[in-house]
Amino acid sequence: MAGYVRDEVADAEIERQRALYGPLADAVRELVDATIRTTVADEEIAAATAQVEALTARLRAEQLDGPYGVRYSASGRGRPWGNPVVGLRNAMSPPVVVERESTGRAWSDFHLGAAYEGPPGLVHGGVSALILDQLLGEATGAGGKPGMTATLTLRYRRATPLGDLRAEAWIERSEGIRTWAKGQLSDAEGVTVEAEGLFILPRWARERMAEQDRQEPTPKYFE
Numbered sequence: 001m002a003g004y005v006r007d008e009v010a011d012a013e014i015e016r017q018r019a020l021y022g023p024l025a026d027a028v029r030e031l032v033d034a035t036i037r038t039t040v041a042d043e044e045i046a047a048a049t050a051q052v053e054a055l056t057a058r059l060r061a062e063q064l065d066g067p068y069g070v071r072y073s074a075s076g077r078g079r080p081w082g083n084p085v086v087g088l089r090n091a092m093s094p095p096v097v098v099e100r101e102s103t104g105r106a107w108s109d110f111h112l113g114a115a116y117e118g119p120p121g122l123v124h125g126g127v128s129a130l131i132l133d134q135l136l137g138e139a140t141g142a143g144g145k146p147g148m149t150a151t152l153t154l155r156y157r158r159a160t161p162l163g164d165l166r167a168e169a170w171i172e173r174s175e176g177i178r179t180w181a182k183g184q185l186s187d188a189e190g191v192t193v194e195a196e197g198l199f200i201l202p203r204w205a206r207e208r209m210a211e212q213d214r215q216e217p218t219p220k221y222f223e
Contacts, residue, residue, distance in 0.1 A: 005071045014079065021081070021089045028091035029115075036114045085134040096131060096167070104143025104171030104181075106135050112162050123160040128185050131167050132195035136181040139169040140199045145179040147199030160185060160192040169195070177201040 009017075031052070038045070068082030068089065081089040085096050094116070100106045118124030133152050140147055169183030178200050185193040 005069050007071055007073060009071075009073050011073070014073065018088060025087075025089050025091045025093075025095075032091060032115050033113055083134075085131055094131075096134065098135065098138050100138060100142035102142060102144070104139055104145065105169070106138035106142050107166065107168035108135065109164070109166050111164050114162070117162060119159065121162055123162055123165075125154075125156060128156070128160055128193045129154055129195075132169070132183050132185055132193065133197065135167045135169040136183050136195060136197045137199060139171055139181050139183070140179045143171045143174075143179075145171060145174045145199070145201075147177070147179055147201040150178075150198040150200045152195065152197040155194045156192070157194060158192050161187055163187065172196075 040048075068080075068087075070078055070080045072078045079088070081087050084090055084092045085094070086098060087093045087095065092115075094110045094112055096108045096110045098106050098108045112123055112127070116123055116127045118127070129152065132154065133149055136152070137147075137149065164187070166186045167183065168186075169181055172180040172182050174180070178198060181197050181199060183195045183197075184191045185195075
């Protein structure tokens, strides 16, 4: 499948890039929050707009032809840095830093601010779905049962407030190329959203993984 790119980048170079691009995304993330909440004078807005446009042109001087995709080295170390939930280079991501266990469990503690608001003071329901879809997929991958989302069902038990949150997911059961996972989003008072999903490993991925297993380590998608 297009978008999965093997390169020969050494681990030291990956860490150098991480240290370079992570702060850039953090700075843009802060800019987004500031843009939403600023109350400065009109002339300040106009000046800031010109500066942002200049910075955008500067960064567009050299860029990829399309999206970032998922890059991985010969060691199998994956870099989904454009991902909207966990992407190192994506200022849209909170970001969510995921912990995993090989038993098929994944979890993360993170903060959602003004950029993720739906109803006043509350997380947009689609953002909750986005994060839980990611966590369920992380759990299936961690348990050695990776796949793509076939179905995702959510139950919104109550409104999720902006602020510090926790998402967790686990494999419920697996049958061949099909894996069922469950998860939940919580605040300090308890669970706000529950999720259940079916993940299926598509044929192209099965064939690719089989070929890679014969030649080199299978890329670890989430890192």
